[in-house]
Amino acid sequence: MTEILTSSEHQALVGHEAVIERGIATFVEVGNALAEIRERRLYRAEHGSFEDYCRARWKFGRRRANELIASAEVVGAIAPTELPVPENEGQARELSRVPEPERAGVWAATIERTEGKPTAAAVRETHAVRQLAALLLHRAGYDREWIANRLDGAEAPQDTASVTPELLDAAAEHLQAIGITYYGVGQAVAALRKEAAVEPQQPAIATDTDLLAGDDWVQPGEEPGLVDEFGVDEPAPVQQPKPKRRPLPEAFADASRDLTRAAERLARLTEDDRFPKNRDTTHNQLPELLSALEHTTRLLQAMNLPATEASEEARRWWATSLHNTCDALRDVADSIQKENGSA
Structure with a gap:
């Protein structure tokens, strides 16, 4: 109409x-x-x-x-800032795909890393690097809000299928350039690099032993089995290879992520509208929760954080987070004790 x-x-x-x-x-x-x-x-x-x-x-x-x-x-939003505006539609179109809170930071970083000659591909790569940097910090145990503040709102990608070793190196260099050198980032880089690696599929090739299966010929270097009293060869004892253990940094990173996800699930349950009615029933799980806290405390002590090579900023963040956690737990303990004394 x-x-x-x-x-x-x-x-x-x-x-x-x-x-x-x-x-x-x-x-x-x-x-x-x-x-x-x-x-x-x-x-x-x-x-x-x-x-x-x-x-x-x-x-x-x-x-x-x-x-x-x-x-x-996008151009209209950048024009009032001190940054030069995109000169062509390709740059602006690529920048429009970046979430609005991140655009100015991505554009500024792109201009800097291309020495004032940004391209659409450079904008796309800069955004990917910043997303990967956020993912590395998240996997290294940093708080999401802290990551967003430190990386101008950058969010970790949901899909890591496009991760390449080059992008991972660029993300790690970006974090180092802004003073984040926590050792957990290196572990996260190694874990992501392993996830992104694709081993080529090699065709199965028959070995000489396979080709001679069923023959009486003995492969050179092989010792014949023992002959029993009936003249029948007994197979030589086979040495079982020791099982390979998983690299500790990789296992540690995965266990840390599992712990974080479990804690987040429990925290979300407290926001459920049914939680107030069922609060008393959750007290049955307190021994398990206290046990988890005790294990985490022993873990932190074993990590020997004071001797760790880390930036001053990371150390301040660790100390602040631990103090806040201790204060909150102390408040809970004091309230329980006070309630017990008044009962």
Whole structure:
């Protein structure tokens, strides 16, 4: 269904379409003009939808129009800052795919690492590096809020299928450049590198022993079995290989992540609307929770954190977190003791 435009709306449409016609390469003006047409529905006199208008008038679909609009919005948001604005649509379009809280930081980092010559690919890589840096910190045990504050809102990616050794190295270098050298980051890098590695599938090749199976010929270097009193060979005792143990850093990192996930699940249960009604029944699990705390305490003592090579910032964060945890536990213990004394 079409509608009649007012005189001022018609003039606005003509003006915006003139901008698009003469400046189809000037993506900012084109994007702003398309945004105005879409928001004010200036297409409605001859077209039932914005997509129909774009296809009929400009020969591209709604997706292309939205890309132009988003690119223009990105430039408009960066213009008031001290950063140079994207010079072409490719840069702006790639930057529009970055979550808004991260855009300024990603753009600034891209400009710096390309020495003032940013490209769309560089924007994409910078964002991927920052996401990986957030993932490394998360796996190393840092708090999500602290990570977001330290990395300008960067969020860890949900999918690690596109992780490459080069991106991992760049993420680790980025963390080192901003003063984060906690040893747990190195462990997280090693674990992610192993996850991302794909071992090539080698075709099965028959060995000489396989080819001679059932033959009386003895493979050179092999000792024959013992002959019993009936003249029958007995197989030589087989030395069972010792089972390979999993690398400790990898096992430690996985166990830490499991512990974190379990604690997060328990914390989420306290936010369930049924929790207040069932609070008393959760007291039955207190021995298990206290046991977990005792194990964690012994673990922290065994880690010998004072002797660890870590940045001053990391040490302050550890100390603050431990003090806050101790204070909270002490408050719980004092309230229990006080309640017990008044009973």
